[in-house]
Amino acid sequence: MTTLDATHAESFILLNVGAARFAVSANQVAELVAADRQHVFPHRTEWIDGVLLCRGRIVPVCKIECVLPGVTGSNWRYYLLGRWRHGATEDWVALPADGNSELFEAAPIPLQERRAGCVTGLLWRGEETVEILDLQIMMDMAAAQESIKSGDSGAGSLP
Amino acid sequence: MNSRGTSRKAQAARPSERVIIFSVGTGTFAIAVNAVQEIRSTDSVAGSTEELRDAMVPKVRNMLRRGRRTYYVVSAGAHFGLPPSPPTLIFLLRDSHTAVLADAIERMTELSRLFALPRAFQGEERSWYRGLAVLDGRVIPVVNPAGFLHKGELAALDAAAARLQAQGVASE
Numbered sequence: 001m002t003t004l005d006a007t008h009a010e011s012f013i014l015l016n017v018g019a020a021r022f023a024v025s026a027n028q029v030a031e032l033v034a035a036d037r038q039h040v041f042p043h044r045t046e047w048i049d050g051v052l053l054c055r056g057r058i059v060p061v062c063k064i065e066c067v068l069p070g071v072t073g074s075n076w077r078y079y080l081l082g083r084w085r086h087g088a089t090e091d092w093v094a095l096p097a098d099g100n101s102e103l104f105e106a107a108p109i110p111l112q113e114r115r116a117g118c119v120t121g122l123l124w125r126g127e128e129t130v131e132i133l134d135l136q137i138m139m140d141m142a143a144a145q146e147s148i149k150s151g152d153s154g155a156g157s158l159p
Numbered sequence: 160m161n162s163r164g165t166s167r168k169a170q171a172a173r174p175s176e177r178v179i180i181f182s183v184g185t186g187t188f189a190i191a192v193n194a195v196q197e198i199r200s201t202d203s204v205a206g207s208t209e210e211l212r213d214a215m216v217p218k219v220r221n222m223l224r225r226g227r228r229t230y231y232v233v234s235a236g237a238h239f240g241l242p243p244s245p246p247t248l249i250f251l252l253r254d255s256h257t258a259v260l261a262d263a264i265e266r267m268t269e270l271s272r273l274f275a276l277p278r279a280f281q282g283e284e285r286s287w288y289r290g291l292a293v294l295d296g297r298v299i300p301v302v303n304p305a306g307f308l309h310k311g312e313l314a315a316l317d318a319a320a321a322r323l324q325a326q327g328v329a330s331e
Contacts, residue, residue, distance in 0.1 A: 028289075037296075039297065041186060041257075041298065041300045042216060042239035042241060042284070042287075043280055043283075043284035043287075044240075044283045044284055045279065045280050045282045047283050048280065051277070053293060053298055058274050060279040060280065071289050081216065086278040087278075089278055091278050093279060142279075143279070143281060147281065149282075
């Protein structure tokens with residue numbers, strides 16, 4: 001690692017989601033928890049699969065194919081509990097993952113051109129290049145899509 | 160006072176709410192006891208219902224007259240988008256024109272904490288639920304009684320009911 005790298009080094013959690021591998025900034029991660037019972041109830045928010053009950057909080061679980069198009073998986077071993085801001089409020093969201101997670105420190109390489117989606121940079125880890133996933137952007141995109149959908153549905157106001 | 164005493168006092172001071180836990184198809188829900196005027200079996204009210212046609216509210220097929228009040232009968236399964244199941248109970252909601260069909264009552268219990276619905280939920284569920292409850296390790300949505308029928312639906316149902324009444328008068 002060069003001096004410049006060391007100056008800009010940040011901590012990331014590396015995780016496998018289906019066949020894909022991502023890095024998430026440790027600043028956006030609240031906790032990693034073992035896959036536990038997911039609670040489900042009727043709702044109309046497409047990208048939410050269910051909720052987890054974790055340390056006195058109710059945390060929505062992402063439907064992976066909705067928030068990361070093209071990524072699929074089913075045998076989740078744990079959840080990454082990430083922090084995101086919705087307006088002035090901080091909320092948590094659970095991202096299902098499999099394989100092993102690792103804590104890794106490296107200098108992120110910003111993308112010259114912003115790719116579609118929520119990948120904001122890359123990490124080099126030996127021979128491997130890992131995409132950096134920005135949870136805030138991922139959630140903002142999911143929320144924006146949901147707003148467009150609700151706007152189209154013409155749901156009425158309560159009396 | 161020791162910490163245990165303080166904690167007990169805090170627990171005692173925390174407001175609680177009595178709720179009815181009921182099931183509809185595969186779903187389990189809670190509703191505040193105060194929000195329900197009466198619970199009847201569907202068989203017992205079958206003779207007092209009238210079919211509502213052309214109301215443009217698919218989850219409501221019937222209305223029920225109880226005294227001077229008219230109730231629009233909402234299929235909770237259709238409202239929540241659950242697979243069809245045979246309802247056996249009807250909840251007449253207090254200070255409302257809404258009656259709700261349900262499959263069964265699980266129990267009545269006391270809620271000491273209502274969790275806000277996480278902000279990530281952005282769909283119709285924001286009007287369906289007042290919040291979420293945790294009972295015996297299960298997360299159960301607490302329904303918002305006013306969320307079963309919105310303003311536009313009530314207006315369409317009132318119009319359909321008025322047409323039905325007018326037809327009845329004309330045929331007499």
